[in-house]
Amino acid sequence: MQPWQAVIDVQEAQSVGIDAFALNVASTDTWSTNAIQYLFDAAAQYNNFKLFFSFDMIHFTHPSQFLGLIEQWHNHKSYYSHNGHPFVSTFYGARLSFGESSPSNGWQKHYREPLQAKGIWTYFVPAFSDAMGSPTGFTYAFPVIDGVMNWDGAWPYESDGQVDVSSASDQAYLTDTHTYSKTFMMAISPVQFKHMDHNQNWYRRGELNYATRIRQVLSLAPDFLEIVTWNDAGESHYFGKIWPDSIAGTNIQTYTDGYDHSGWQKLLPPFIKAYKAGIKDVSSLIPSDGKAVSGVFWYRPLLKSASCINDFMGKPRGWMNAEDNFNLVVLADSRASEYTINIYSGYDMLAWYRPVQGLNSWSIPGLRIGSQSIEIVDINGRVIASGKGTMTVIGDMSHGVCNYNYQVVGF
Structure with missing residues (x-):
């Protein structure tokens, strides 16, 4: 990523009503930390746009590998906070215990406590949808969290067949987290298609998934909403631009060149406005650009x-x-x-x-x-x-x- 690309991403996202980027961090190499720097510099130019970290636990093996990033950036004016606490998420990690008796204890000892020792109390909303068992009872099993994101709930699974996405798991997470006075973050996405190698070659239904999720989000009114994603070209659910340097050295270009997805942004302004206002009736979703x-x-x-x-x-x-x-x-x-x-x-x-x-x-x-x-x-x-x-x-x-x-x- 280049600094000017970060500025365009922030500018375009804010123009359609997005409040923050979840920065999916999978590495602390220079290319990654440079991109983080560019994005914080860009966000600082737009007073109300925020960023927060979401650590990819497919790539990281221990919180000690990324705690330094939280320490470095949590006080930045563009870092998103909830109730005064820096917001932190993950991609998966519900099955990692880091040598402790349970995953929750592992995250408490190796994530929470080292940060708290330095006076940093994060608002922790991981995407622990890789947890074993059903959403019911999830919050009891993970007292370490402040909320949870249901990342996998955004699409039907391959094994579900030719069906529309269900919101049953979202409802279960919402009920379970609210029982313990915690929060729920729902995911909305148009499709998931990955075609990188024999092990990464799958299709999770698109069809009308996007419109179905709009209705489900408005009906359930989750505490937070994450749009999956702004720029993940590899899984084909990008709403924004694809920068060539971000996919260099991969075959992603072979199935994304010429496939501009910015048209999906057309629905975001009225949808986001309705979601924030707590409106459930989709008749309120009229064009935001003054058109008929x-x-x-x-x-x-x-x-x-x-x-x-x-x-x-x-x-x-x-x-x-x-x-x-x-x-x-x-x-x-x-x-x-x-x-x-x-x-x-x-x-x-x-x-x-x-x-x-x-x-x-x-x-x-x-x-x-x-x-x-x-x-x-x-x-x-x-x-x-x-x-x-x-x-x-x-x-x-x-x-x-x-x-x-x-x-x-x-x-």
Whole structure:
């Protein structure tokens, strides 16, 4: 990462209503600490934008490896605090005990106590969704935490089949943490597709996952909300820019080049506003840019029937859960009944709809080979919004990558 890239990331995230970045830290090498420095410098230019650390416990083996970063940055004006305590999270770590009798005791002795000895009392909300057992009873088993994030709840598991994501685990965590006067952080994400090697080749359903999670978040009203993610290109759930130097030396570029996801940002301002206000009714989600309608559609340019025999990794695990659908979310104002949405796939009309005020979502089967587009007209037949994908849908691949990433088009 370069300093100017950090500035753009902070600026763009704040412009759509995001309050803070969770910095997923997996290394203390110079490239990582430089990026941290650049991001804090950038955040300092935007008074209300904050940062906090989320330590990747797939890579770290002991808290002693990263405590120095907390000591260094927790007092920075851009470090996010909750009730006066620096906020800290993790990616996993619920099964690590660091030589103690339990994971909670391990985190207490090797994370909490060394920091407290230096007068640092963090607000600890780890993503311990790798814990054994159900969410019920989780908080009792982990008295070391102040809250928990349900990272894996953002998508269906591969083994769940061709189903929409459930919020049952989120509800269980929410109830369990609140029983002990602690907090819950929910995750929202559009998809998870990784295609890096034989061991990292999977697909966790996208389809209408994003819109489904919007409704679930507003219904459950969690204490915190984490959007997964701003820039994780490797798992294809990025909302922001992908900087080439951040994925150098990997094959991530082969399945992200030309796959701009910024269109997903279209839904964030009204959604975040409703979430912060405690509004549950999705009819309040109208365009934030003054337009009559706005939204986003997404589709996979490669049909799932493709054999992918020329990709040495083959199809991703979970590929059978994908659907060849045209996925669409439209935000409409109070005149919604006057508008008609026309969806075109392969140069033919695939479907048409009349929206209602607020959030509308459809996952339309029958995606066809060729171009993909949308046109919204008013009662007089005037086009008031439109969008067209930059990639056509193909039925198979003669070479290249078995790519289950999404083409995303905002309008």
